Amino acid sequence: MTKNRGDSSGASTISRRRFLHYGLGLAGVAAAAHLPKGWAAESTSGGGIDKPNIVYILADDLGWGDPKCYNPDSQVNTPYIDQLAEQGMRLTDAHSPSAVCTPTRYATLTGRYAWRTRLESGVLQGYDRALIEPDRLTVGGMLQDAGYHTAGVGKWHLGFQEYDPNEDEEVDYEEPLRPGPVTQGFDHFFGIPASLDFEPYLWVKDDEPIAQATDHVEASEHRRQGGGGFWREGAVAPDFKHIEVHGAITTRSVQYIEERTKEAPEQPFFLYVPFASPHTPWLPTAPFRGKTDAGYYGDFVKEVDWSVGQILHALDRAGVADNTIVIVTSDNGAHWLENDIEEYGHRANGPWRGQKADIHEGGHRVPFVVRWPGHIPAGTVRDDLFCLTDLTATFAAMLDYDLPDDAAEDSYNQLPVFLDEALDAPVREAAVHHSANGTFAIRRGPWKLIPDNLGSGGFTSPQQMEPGEGDPGGQLYNLEEDPAEENNVYEDYPEVVEELRALLQQYRDTGRSRP
Numbered sequence: 001m002t003k004n005r006g007d008s009s010g011a012s013t014i015s016r017r018r019f020l021h022y023g024l025g026l027a028g029v030a031a032a033a034h035l036p037k038g039w040a041a042e043s044t045s046g047g048g049i050d051k052p053n054i055v056y057i058l059a060d061d062l063g064w065g066d067p068k069c070y071n072p073d074s075q076v077n078t079p080y081i082d083q084l085a086e087q088g089m090r091l092t093d094a095h096s097p098s099a100v101c102t103p104t105r106y107a108t109l110t111g112r113y114a115w116r117t118r119l120e121s122g123v124l125q126g127y128d129r130a131l132i133e134p135d136r137l138t139v140g141g142m143l144q145d146a147g148y149h150t151a152g153v154g155k156w157h158l159g160f161q162e163y164d165p166n167e168d169e170e171v172d173y174e175e176p177l178r179p180g181p182v183t184q185g186f187d188h189f190f191g192i193p194a195s196l197d198f199e200p201y202l203w204v205k206d207d208e209p210i211a212q213a214t215d216h217v218e219a220s221e222h223r224r225q226g227g228g229g230f231w232r233e234g235a236v237a238p239d240f241k242h243i244e245v246h247g248a249i250t251t252r253s254v255q256y257i258e259e260r261t262k263e264a265p266e267q268p269f270f271l272y273v274p275f276a277s278p279h280t281p282w283l284p285t286a287p288f289r290g291k292t293d294a295g296y297y298g299d300f301v302k303e304v305d306w307s308v309g310q311i312l313h314a315l316d317r318a319g320v321a322d323n324t325i326v327i328v329t330s331d332n333g334a335h336w337l338e339n340d341i342e343e344y345g346h347r348a349n350g351p352w353r354g355q356k357a358d359i360h361e362g363g364h365r366v367p368f369v370v371r372w373p374g375h376i377p378a379g380t381v382r383d384d385l386f387c388l389t390d391l392t393a394t395f396a397a398m399l400d401y402d403l404p405d406d407a408a409e410d411s412y413n414q415l416p417v418f419l420d421e422a423l424d425a426p427v428r429e430a431a432v433h434h435s436a437n438g439t440f441a442i443r444r445g446p447w448k449l450i451p452d453n454l455g456s457g458g459f460t461s462p463q464q465m466e467p468g469e470g471d472p473g474g475q476l477y478n479l480e481e482d483p484a485e486e487n488n489v490y491e492d493y494p495e496v497v498e499e500l501r502a503l504l505q506q507y508r509d510t511g512r513s514r515p
Contacts, residue, residue: 051147051268051399052372053324055257055311056391058108058272059304060101060155060195060279063334064365065350066301075293075346076301080309081328081369087378088326088371089418094386095443096332097410098434099356099363099458101195102157104331104388105274106131109138109158109185111392111408113432116511118165121438126194126234127170129163130179137407139392140185143270146399151256152186154249154274156204157194173200177207186272190252196242196276196283199234203248211237228296229280243283245276246300250307254314261318273311277304280335294346297336322373329388330366332356335459353485357436357458359450360485364433370418377420385428385443390414393514409512430503432513437463442504446480447493449500473497 065071067078069085070092097107102123103114110132119131132138140150160177171177171193181189190205200213213235221231227243253273260269277300284291284299288306292298308328315321334348335356341347354360368386370376393411396403403411412428430444439457441450450457451474455465467473472490476497479485490497507513 053268053315053320054143054148054270054395055315055324055326056270056272057308057311057326057328058105058154058274059328059330060275060277061332061335061356062278062301062304062330062367063336063348063350063362064352064367065347066334067305067367067369069369070367071347071350073347075344076298076305077292078301078305080305080312081367084308084312084326084328084371085369085379087373088369088376089380089382089420091368091370091386091417092381092383094329094366094368095388095431095433096330096364096366097387097389097432099332099358100436101155101279101331102131103434105156105158107410108331108388108391109140109272110136111139111389111411111514112136113389113410113434113513115434115438115440116409118163122436124157124159124194126198126200128159129161129169129171130159130184131163132158132179132184134162134179134183136184137392137404138185139395140270140272142185142392142396142401142403143399144185144187146401148268148270149260149264150186150188150270150272152181152189152191152272152274153253153256154191154272155195155276156181156189156191156274157198158184160193173202173209173212177204177209180204180207182207188256191249191274192245192276195279196245197229197231197280199232199236201234201236201240201242203237203240209237211239213237213240217242227281227283229282231281242281243285246283246303246307247285249273249275250310253307254310257311257314257318257320261320274331275304275307278334294344294348295340297334297340297348298344298346325370325372327368327370329368331388332364333358333362333366351484354456354458354460357456358460359433359435359439359441359453359457360460361479361483363435363456363458372418376418380420382417382420384414384417384423385426385431386414386417387412387428387431390428394418409514410507411514430500430507430513432504432507439464440504442500442507443479444500444503446478447496447500448475448477448479448485449490449497449504450475451497451501451504476500 067081069082096104098104106114160180202213203210217236219233282296282300288299288303333356336348349362352361354362389410392408393413397413397415433441435457439453455462476490477485
């Protein structure tokens with residue numbers, strides 16, 4: 001709830017000359033990035049609406065400690081994300097609604113926790129049916145109602161085609177991919193079905209594949225392309241190259257900005273850019289290999305930062321940067337192990353305990369940087385509790401849009417935070433965290449309760465450790481006094497445990513947390 005205007009703690013000051021040199025030194029890579037055959041830009045015209053454009057960049061597995069503006073000791077230089085923070089606001093207590101990707105994407109686009117759906121743990125596979133309910137309002141649909149043109153470019157990972165609980169049917173990629181992005185809030189979509197390590201590996205344009213996945217790729221192929229990290233073999237389209245995906249997403253994002261501002265300059269746009277990077281497999285392209293001291297992962301993070309810069313440059317060239325809200329955040333923490341920290345000296349998740357998938361802070365505390373010239377004071381740092389579900393209610397407030405009672409049930413209006421207003425009380429009463437295996441946590445004020453599990457709930461061992469005789473009944477931490485979650489005080493504050501358990505149960509029973 002506090003604010004520090006001009007606080008440079010953890011920030012990297014970059015001269016204009018160096019900033020421009022960095023961009024020009026890598027110029028042309030986006031233009032050379034592969035775009036699949038069959039992609040042809042489309043647009044619709046509109047006009048007369050004086051509202052800010054919105055660019056929402058959701059990195060995949062980018063850790064809190066990766067950007068220099070969060071972690072001065074990061075082994076990765078991130079000048080574009082740092083510059084964005086210097087020009088806008090950096091939140092230090094922002095959280096993804098889940099510690100893994102599919103549920104975060106659902107919750108980000110709907111303003112509703114994904115554990116309220118059929119997905120009570122884990123993530124969708126590439127052949128799974130749509131998770132977003134056909135009649136559910138999404139942030140894209142809301143912005144369409146408000147006059148925006150909307151596009152999604154990147155990793156979808158929310159399934160296609162209607163789900164039938166009585167049947168276990170896979171997605172039929174020979175049929176229209178509806179429900180899907182173009183029925184769930186986006187005028188256009190260009191991207192991939194799921195993560196870069198989930199088949200089928202193919203490109204989707206709007207509601208159909210550009211080419212079917214008729215070939216097969218081996219799990220070791222990424223090593224021949226010059227990368228690292230886990231990768232599943234599976235069906236692949238003939239012209240699909242994993243190493244080209246990030247560049248193609250960047251290229252298409254830049255093209256979208258150029259096309260919309262030329263062809264329909266009076267209509268505001270919403271561009272949702274869910275990168276598939278730096279998620280595994282780690283496949284930095286040639287200009288970025290060896291450019292950091294954190295291996296393939298660090299090089300991939302640097303390429304993500306460069307892509308942020310290409311999008312910022314596109315806004316500048318189009319003359320719309322001053323009327324565009326730009327957000328950069330991540331879907332969960334980094335998949336970065338203790339042995340990675342020891343080998344590279346890089347703490348991808350900063351000082352926080354755990355990693356991607358875990359219920360501890362490293363699993364879901366994420367970087368969040370937002371710039372809105374003329375509205376968000378430059379160089380501002382805030383420690384307000386924030387969740388990515390808050391996107392819907394915040395933009396609804398900005399547009400004076402009346403949210404239905406049965407939409408965005410877990411979304412809070414954080415516009416006062418963005419505008420750097422002094423607050424008498426926190427915007428959020430509490431936030432619910434969720435791990436890969438379905439472990440819950442609830443955070444209110446300094447207190448964080450993890451009931452009924454003494455493990456991580458995710459990738460860190462032990463994942464599940466149910467309390468035995470003589471053990472505390474869960475985990476309770478005071479994050480103000482113990483940000484590293486080292487001192488479990490569950491048995492010392494029974495009244496806090498009882499209150500938080502009751503609040504979490506209330507949120508689960510009533511189907512909402514937003515008043």
